[in-house]
Amino acid sequence: MPDLILHHYPTSPFSEKVRLILGYKQLAWQSVVIPRIMPKPDLLALTGGYRRTPVLQIGADMYCDTALIADALEHRQPAPTLYPEHQKGMARVVAQWADSTLFWAAMGHNLSPAGAAALFAGQPPEAAQAFAADRGAMRAGMTSLRPGDASAAYKSYLRRLANMLHEQPFLLGAAPCIADFAAFHPLWFSRTVNPAMAGILDATPGVLAWMDRMAALGHGHLSKRSSTEAVAIAAAAQPAPLPDEPFQDEHGIALGSRVTVAAESFGQEPTEGLLRAATRTRFTLERTDERAGTLHVHFPRIGFVLRAVRA
Known part of the structure; x- marks a missing residue:
């Protein structure tokens, strides 16, 4: 192949x-x-x-x-499957929510003025300007959350994820599925790419433990x-x-x-x-x-x- x-x-x-x-x-x-x-x-x-x-x-x-x-x-x-039997629909629906609603709330927080300043600290001003212009063109016509609203929504969504992880290691049960991979990556950006904004995760230790389990899966070969x-x-x-x-x-x-x-x-x-x-x-x-x-x-x-x- x-x-x-x-x-x-x-x-x-x-x-x-x-x-x-x-x-x-x-x-x-x-x-x-x-x-x-x-x-x-x-x-x-x-x-x-x-x-x-x-x-x-x-x-x-x-x-x-x-x-x-x-x-x-x-x-x-x-x-191992991404779409567990009897939960395929649920897994896809949660993944679609995570890739859209959760993602944009997380990125509104991660790339707030304070987040952008931290992300581009030590780089020439032109780097931040070029990135902002590029992503601005990609968002043409979209309605973006204001940073404060994004952070508030992000906190609520983190609490909901924590509730889903209560008494089980992954979002829909004993093994990861597409919902876990979709929910992980916006949080990974906060924790790994722009750690100056990662404090928002501290209120949900169960989510942090789940993130550790996800990261341990590695990247293959x-x-x-x-x-x-x-x-x-x-x-x-x-x-x-x-x-x-x-x-x-x-x-x-x-x-x-x-x-x-x-x-x-x-x-x-x-x-x-x-x-x-x-x-x-x-x-x-x-x-x-x-x-x-x-x-x-x-x-x-x-x-x-x-x-x-x-x-």
Whole structure:
């Protein structure tokens, strides 16, 4: 099977979610460290526009968004599972809440004026300005919590997580599931990336103990690749055959049509290509890049918008 290649950077919270899943499943993977702000020319050669972090590459197949990346890793290595039997729906719902509502409350706290000052302490002012401009462009049109409101919400959510962990080691029981990985990464940013803001965690020692259990899962077995090597790997490969899943048409757009797919919010840069699959869970676009060759770029349905390209 083609190698797993993760395009990420060390302080990316959503990348930490995937790195821990790789550790939980004890998978071998190749690490391609990408810039945390634009430009990202090698990544965009592979995705065609999508620039959020991380992206999972398997040969000439690109998986965007960590919800879909988790599904791809579950397919690659089903055990131990991320989706426990009889709790699949609950696990996915909690994960979706954690990746959105919890994440934005945590980041509103972590990147408050005091948090940003701590995060960029010792760096030239241009670094903070470039990061703020990059993330500001990605948040265009979004409503952001004010820092005080974010911190208050974050405290409430931490108490709710603590309640879920009462008398059990993980959020939904005896073993970690997708809900744990999704809830962990925003808190990891507070504790590890910007520890000046980690005091908010002290009121929930049960959450801290759970974080220790999660961190102990590790990151699996990694080796390093350059981004140019990853592009060459894609160029030398062909997209894998698509699973035989029914076409689910919710848009009146036929397979083979030229379309764009973009996130509903945060990082709405579109990817354009030919619609090769629209199943109940994902979209697949075929696109060609002069450096990377023919590619399939996969997106989850939830959180993404499909549009036809009008001639």
